[in-house]
Amino acid sequence: MAQEPKRRSVVASNRKARHDYTILDTFEAGLALTGTEVKSLRAGRASLLDGFAQESGGELWLHGMHIPEYTLGTWTNHAPRRVRKLLLHRREIDRLVGKLRESGLTLVPLSVYFTDGWAKVELALARGKKSYDKRHDLAKRDADREIGRAVGRRLKGARADRGAR
DSSP, rough: OOOOOOEEEEEOOHHHHHHHHEEEEEEEEEEEEEEHHHHHHHTTTBOOOEEEEEEEEEEEEEEOBBBBOOOOTTOOOTTTTTOOOOOOOHHHHHHHHHHHTTTTTTEEEEEEEEEEEEEEEEEEEEEEEEHHHHHHHHHHHHHHHHHHHHHHHHHHHHHHHHHHH
16 A cells, blocks of 8 residues: 655745755654643744754754744743754764864754644755855856746747747
8 A cells, every 4th residue: 555645834944044054865753842832833833933943952952943932831831932842863863963063063943734633844954155156156146037037938939939820
């Protein structure tokens, strides 16, 4: 019997991370959350802009992720910027910690999503870009966009010529 594909509903993504960092590798990790955090995430409320992962005591922790308080929560509500534990296998943690000890590498969250009801975070092993790298990437993206437009105009012109005959 074929296994049906996993459904993935994205709650929040960190588009700025792809601009500020060179992504070397990506990983999927679970999140240890409280009940009100899950309800707030299901409502689509989260921000990853200041987020990063760090090793402490042989475990990986997600810092700076903002999940606002659940509006219908009671006194059991969570702190919005609390440090959250990342759930990974020991082999993965050891491998990531070894790579993090290299110079200039960091773990940055790219997106938070639900897969089959479980909250997951996509982490990227990344190296920070210099400002000239960012300018180069912007110029390349603009050039690629202009090339695409020119090709599109050319194709539309070719179709218009055929129809005129």
